Amino acid sequence: MAGQLGPVKINEIFKSIQGESSFSGLPFVFVRTTGCNLRCRWCDTAYAFDEGEAKSVDDILTAVRRFGCRHVEITGGEPLLQEEVYPLVQALLDDGHAVLIETGGSLPIDRLDPRAVVILDIKCPASGMGHAVLWENLDRLKGRDEVKFVIANRDDYDWAVGVIARYPALRRQTILFSPVFNEMEPRALAEWILADGLPVRFQLQMHKYIWDPAMRGV
Numbered sequence: 001m002a003g004q005l006g007p008v009k010i011n012e013i014f015k016s017i018q019g020e021s022s023f024s025g026l027p028f029v030f031v032r033t034t035g036c037n038l039r040c041r042w043c044d045t046a047y048a049f050d051e052g053e054a055k056s057v058d059d060i061l062t063a064v065r066r067f068g069c070r071h072v073e074i075t076g077g078e079p080l081l082q083e084e085v086y087p088l089v090q091a092l093l094d095d096g097h098a099v100l101i102e103t104g105g106s107l108p109i110d111r112l113d114p115r116a117v118v119i120l121d122i123k124c125p126a127s128g129m130g131h132a133v134l135w136e137n138l139d140r141l142k143g144r145d146e147v148k149f150v151i152a153n154r155d156d157y158d159w160a161v162g163v164i165a166r167y168p169a170l171r172r173q174t175i176l177f178s179p180v181f182n183e184m185e186p187r188a189l190a191e192w193i194l195a196d197g198l199p200v201r202f203q204l205q206m207h208k209y210i211w212d213p214a215m216r217g218v
C-alpha cells in the first residue's frame, strides 16, 4: 500500500530529544519536510524552505525504523503543505509509532488521522504572521492536541491571553507558552504567567540548551 504513494519532499530525518510540548525530554525521531508558506520573523529552520529530497513513504518508514524509536514528530517547514504527508502519518501510526505533527496553524488540520497528536502554533503578532492564523482550527482540536504560542514581548503575551479568553474551547487543551529564543527573557515570561495565574505550560526549547542552537539535526 505505502509503496503506491507519491513522494514527500524531506529536508532531514534525525533522532534527538524532544525539546517542546508535554512530550519534552523523550527521545524522538524528527521528520522535517521541505517548504513553508509562512515566514516568521524569528524562524530557526529557514534552511527547510527549499532544501530537500523527494522520498517515498516506504523509504521514510525504513529510515524512521532504523532509529528504533517509538515517538516520531513530523515537522517543517509546514508538513501540511504536501498531500502525501497524510498517508505518511497513517503509515507511521499503522507501524506502531506515536506521531506528533507540528504545524504553523495556517492550514486545516481536520484531514489528519485522529490517532496523531497535533501541536498547533498560533502565530503571535510579533512573528509577522498573525494574519495567517486559521481560527477554524481551534474547533478541530482533539483531546490530546496541544496549542503553542511563541512569545516575543509583552504585546504578544497580552494578545495570547486575549485569545485564550475569547476561545473557551482552548482551555481543554494543553496550552504552551514559549519565549522566542534569544529575544524574550524567559524569566519575565514565567513571572507574567505566575502573576496572572494562567493555566498554561511554560516551556523552553530544551534542545537549544543541550546542543549548539545553530546546529541542524538536533
Ligand code: SF4
Pocket: 036, 037, 038, 039, 040, 042, 043, 044, 045, 046, 076, 077, 078, 104
Ligand atoms: S511556520 Fe515554522 S518553518 Fe514556517 S516560517 Fe514559521 S517558524 Fe519557520
